[in-house]
Amino acid sequence: MPVTQPIYMDNHATTQTDPRVVEAMLPYFTEHFGNAASKMHVFGQHAEQAVKNARAQVAHIIGAEPREIIFTSGATESNNLALKGVTHYYANRGKHLVTLATEHKSVLDTCAHLEQLGWEVTYLPVEPNGIVDVNKLEAAFRPDTILVSVMLANNEIGVLQPVQDIVQRCHARNILVHTDATQAVGKLPVDVRELEVDLLSFTAHKLYGPKGIGALFVRKLGSRVRLEPLQDGGGHEQGLRSGTLPVPLIVGFGEACCIAEREMTAEAERLLQLRTRLWEGLQQNISRLLLNGAWSPRLPGNLNVSFEWVKGESLLLALREIALSSGSACTTMDSEPSHVLRALGLDDDLADASLRFGLGRFNTAEEVDYVIEKVATAVHHLRQLSSASGET
Numbered sequence: 001m002p003v004t005q006p007i008y009m010d011n012h013a014t015t016q017t018d019p020r021v022v023e024a025m026l027p028y029f030t031e032h033f034g035n036a037a038s039k040m041h042v043f044g045q046h047a048e049q050a051v052k053n054a055r056a057q058v059a060h061i062i063g064a065e066p067r068e069i070i071f072t073s074g075a076t077e078s079n080n081l082a083l084k085g086v087t088h089y090y091a092n093r094g095k096h097l098v099t100l101a102t103e104h105k106s107v108l109d110t111c112a113h114l115e116q117l118g119w120e121v122t123y124l125p126v127e128p129n130g131i132v133d134v135n136k137l138e139a140a141f142r143p144d145t146i147l148v149s150v151m152l153a154n155n156e157i158g159v160l161q162p163v164q165d166i167v168q169r170c171h172a173r174n175i176l177v178h179t180d181a182t183q184a185v186g187k188l189p190v191d192v193r194e195l196e197v198d199l200l201s202f203t204a205h206k207l208y209g210p211k212g213i214g215a216l217f218v219r220k221l222g223s224r225v226r227l228e229p230l231q232d233g234g235g236h237e238q239g240l241r242s243g244t245l246p247v248p249l250i251v252g253f254g255e256a257c258c259i260a261e262r263e264m265t266a267e268a269e270r271l272l273q274l275r276t277r278l279w280e281g282l283q284q285n286i287s288r289l290l291l292n293g294a295w296s297p298r299l300p301g302n303l304n305v306s307f308e309w310v311k312g313e314s315l316l317l318a319l320r321e322i323a324l325s326s327g328s329a330c331t332t333m334d335s336e337p338s339h340v341l342r343a344l345g346l347d348d349d350l351a352d353a354s355l356r357f358g359l360g361r362f363n364t365a366e367e368v369d370y371v372i373e374k375v376a377t378a379v380h381h382l383r384q385l386s387s388a389s390g391e392t
């Protein structure tokens with residue numbers, strides 16, 4: 001089967017909305033356009049029922065109760081609500097937080113904001129494989145630590161953090177735990193009761209749902225977690241997130257969760273095979289390359305590789321028909337090399353020389369083979385150019 005270009009292999013940035021999800025959403029733009037808060041007529045009642053169904057689907061994929069789901073605009077907002085909401089509500093308990101140096105910017109920048117407001121934050125380093133040493137994390141706890149925020153799966157290198165172990169140690173000291181599970185939900189089994197986390201963020205557009213809708217799980221069972229809302233208004237979502245609910249997006253999020261849950265086991269197996277094929281193919285055809293982050297435990301669709309002596313942005317330019325991303329300075333939004341790769345101990349050159357492959361539901365083995373060949377050709381070409389020009 002010939003491959004059609006361009007090839008999309010950047011599924012950690014976003015995913016294509018599954019056509020089945022779009023199908024489920026469409027009637028909620030037109031016939032069923034009601035406001036889910038308009039309980040006195042059939043338009044509103046229909047919308048309310050659709051939200052109720054979707055909330056159950058979204059809750060189910062993480063093993064939560066529907067009333068523990070707060071709809072937001074996405075994981076950025078969920079992370080903001082979790083961190084700001086908890087710190088403000090529990091301000092009199094303490095002013096210290098712990099997080100990882102490799103978190104998503106929406107966690108790191110929220111922490112930086114809280115520092116401006118007088119909170120203290122410990123940004124823990126990770127081991128060279130990208131995983132935090134839980135003993136080091138525990139050593140960072142203080143009597144005034146109120147919250148630990150540790151992501152479940154990293155968006156650049158795909159490694160999984162030992163969240164369950166972290167929760168045990170935190171709860172022994174009455175510290176709340178938030179996890180950004182954006183990359184993990186829908187790809188791996190995630191169960192809030194098993195993890196015992198207090199707060200968990202995720203978003204629809206990373207699991208083949210629409211952009212602009214996400215959720216924050218806020219634990220209600222056992223000891224209930226309290227939050228201060230970020231915005232004032234009509235008191236939607238139990239007063240935690242005012243604003244008219246985007247019913248079509250919520251319906252799409254629910255459908256996306258339902259599909260992901262049903263297909264997860266087989267899809268994870270398929271992606272693992274594709275990822276292994278990709279890594280073996282690259283190793284057979286290219287010398288001097290290095291895997292960033294532990295091979296396991298890792299998201300099945302993630303591969304992050306540095307190619308010595310080449311620049312990520314030159315590679316991306318040479319590979320214009322393939323959508324990938326790089327940890328190089330010129331391609332990250334803040335014009336510095338990836339903070340995640342730097343946290344693994346990579347120097348700027350190796351961080352610059354990295355490519356992130358994000359395999360997803362719509363990628364095929366033929367595409368993987370095509371990508372191996374194109375990347376090998378580009379790397380060889382760029383290395384020849386740089387050795388001809390006398391650069392190292």
Ligand SMILES: *Cc1c(COP(=O)(O)O)cnc(C)c1O
Nearest residue numbers: 074075076104155180182183203
């Ligand atoms: C994509 C992503 C986010 C941000 O999600 P949005 O819904 O786009 O705001 C947060 N955390 C991680 C780990 C992500 O991969």
